[in-house]
Amino acid sequence: DSGVTQTPKHLITATGQRVTLRCSPRSGDLSVYWYQQSLDQGLQFLIQYYNGEERAKGNILERFSAQQFPDLHSELNLSSLELGDSALYFCASSVYPQGRTGELFFGEGSRLTVL
Amino acid sequence: DQQVKQNSPSLSVQEGRISILNCDYTNSMFDYFLWYKKYPAEGPTFLISISSIKDKNEDGRFTVFLNKSAKHLSLHIVPSQPGDSAVYFCAAPIGSSNTGKLIFGQGTTLQVKP
Numbered sequence: 215d216s217g218v219t220q221t222p223k224h225l226i227t228a229t230g231q232r233v234t235l236r237c238s239p240r241s242g243d244l245s246v247y248w249y250q251q252s253l254d255q256g257l258q259f260l261i262q263y264y265n266g267e268e269r270a271k272g273n274i275l276e277r278f279s280a281q282q283f284p285d286l287h288s289e290l291n292l293s294s295l296e297l298g299d300s301a302l303y304f305c306a307s308s309v310y311p312q313g314r315t316g317e318l319f320f321g322e323g324s325r326l327t328v329l
Numbered sequence: 330d331q332q333v334k335q336n337s338p339s340l341s342v343q344e345g346r347i348s349i350l351n352c353d354y355t356n357s358m359f360d361y362f363l364w365y366k367k368y369p370a371e372g373p374t375f376l377i378s379i380s381s382i383k384d385k386n387e388d389g390r391f392t393v394f395l396n397k398s399a400k401h402l403s404l405h406i407v408p409s410q411p412g413d414s415a416v417y418f419c420a421a422p423i424g425s426s427n428t429g430k431l432i433f434g435q436g437t438t439l440q441v442k443p
Contacts, residue, residue: 216372216374218372245429247429247430249433255435256333256335256418256433256434256435256436257373257418257420257431257433258433259423259430259431259432262429262430270430272430304372304373306372306429308429310429316361316363316378316420316421316422316429316431317363317375317378317429318373318375318429318431319375320372320373320374321372322370322371322372323372
């Protein structure tokens, strides 16, 4: 158990819909990261938040947005969903910047299926 | 542009033998590398890392080798155990090494047969 909690574990929805994925980081971790893993792909970095502020952005679509709340949990919002958005979405946390370089603690992921 | 590549999607080895997982990178600015292991229905977990100032790092049965001139790293597992069966990802931090913004390879699925 990494200490990172993601909900829901599975989600099935239709094209054009909007969903919210939730992540609770490890206790004490200030940094939250979102990654997407599509079929046969490695993990793709989407976005990072540190203590409520956006710190880094990857290849995140404009239809996607995220935020980190004062209690440090984070939400990833996916809107106008397309079939290609079907993927595993992982949240990870770290103590950043004091943590071991690059070591992240991942949740179990939220599997999104868009029909 | 795939800056970190794992060209072998899968690898099968016998229990007790050595498993060698390979990873190539194209960005010579990368100065730190990590290996993560992932079991089905779980998130990736950190396994071992190496800084570019070293060419080898060992942790128990796991050793990572770095060849900077070839832009190649490999993970050796000796001896391999059935519990090592998982997907292995190599990764490198983008930008500053003190960041969790990682670029991952596509992963190699290791099967260790009893």
